[in-house]
Amino acid sequence: MYGAISALLLASCVKDEVYNTPHPDKGAVSIHVNLPQGTEDYTVEIDGQSVQGSGAIFVYPALLSPGEHNLLMYNHPDGLTIADGIAHVNAKPATKSNGNTLLPMPGCLYSASTACTVTADDTVRIELDPLRRMRDLHFELTVTEGDPERIASVEGVLSGIAGTYTLATESPGGEPMTTAPAFTRDGNRVTADARLLGTAGEAQILMLTLRFTDGEVQTIENDLTEMLRTFNTDMQTPLKISGSLLTPTAANPGTATITDWQVQKVVDITIK
Template sequence: MGTILLLAGCVKDDLYNTQHPDKGALVVTADWAGASSEAVLPDTYILHVDNQEYEAGSTPYIFPSLLSPGQHKLLACSKAEGITTDEATATVNTLEDGTLEPLPGYLFSAVKEVEITADDTLRTSMSMRQHNRLLSLVMKMEEGEKERLSSVSATLEGIASSVDLGTGTLTDSRGKAVIPLFRDGTEEGAPVLKADLRLLGVIPAERQVLTLILELKSGDRQTITNDLTEYLEGFSDGEKEPLLLYTSLELPAEAGAGAVIKGWEVVDGGDIDIH
């Protein structure tokens, strides 16, 4: 009997830190600190690991599958209305008229390489990069001038439509047009027309040309072409806070004269009431 007990006491139990000694667990937290001040943060995002894809929440997310030891690539990407994504690229949807969706949802992504260790849990944070930026075009008018307008239509050319989710690099070879939808508003009691666009960026090799078509109640039609290239240079580089371009629009005082836009300027801040 004493011999049997002695032999049993020599048996070694393997001790592990987890219930998965041959694989590792992963916990991911999305970091939204890089979002612009007006951006709407998503409640969930899509997390790609190897060939697996899951919907993750904003709180620390426990990846459902255990992973083999070694290097793994993580791709996190938010779902944005008006934008189509795959595992590499996001593309702004094209409307039936061939122009881009003017105000798609905010798009974020992050890529990270991690090292998984067997019998352990890796906790990692992913810094979400914001890809699109708000552009506001504001045209101030003299009191009573807006009442002379029947309609305002516009196009802005040379706009990027796709971006690499890993690097943030624009992937277009040619730009597309987008339609700014101008609305009535006021600024410090003065009437304005304002249009908001949410853009991935601009094509550096092309000009960003704004074309305005003004239909007057008198039956006159005015077309104004403005080159905004210098104001939009580097639009997608780094800074994602909104860009506000401000100008004054003067309608013709008499028949045969043309409407005039009196230059553009970049404005920081400012409260504009749009209705």
């Protein structure tokens, strides 16, 4: 009788273990995304498994095992393709056969990467601040010699630019590519814009082809390597490259040239 009572008393002292969540052996991830203006939908990847998200608060739908996990977040800009953690700028439709000339003004890529430590029976909360991964480049040439009205059109090709961006390492790369910014003339000013993942290769060359109203065609080769040497170090601030465009005149019928190059960071420039 005494033994039965003792066993009953011992059994009554055993309590069920109390857990904080419905997932005692796994952890959850909640992300607060500080979205850049104009960014709505995005992708979150954890250990290579991607899920579409939107809004400032995103709860990863799968529970994770305890330990460290790699996390990526990126938006979906027009003109870029993202696969296997690498963003690629798309080629221009007219040159897709050779794949060398990239879109000059794709949408802007934003991304963030981090490692998070997941704890069982808990929710880890992460703050993400996606950063701009593309830099705007503005060209502005002023015709200081010759009649600007003689210029019928200007075509430009910029070589030595990056075509890919690795999200995990946060770095541009790939083989050096080319792009063709759309140059236009307004009065004595010739301008163009480009949006680049960065520079690549040993040299950055801008080839300009000027077509004049009398049928004359001239090509100017411009080495911008030194001007773009630190281009990849500050994607947040647009860069402006300007110069004086000298075109043939009756007194100086030689070839067109560009002089007085200047490079400056411009915060308030509007890229069209």
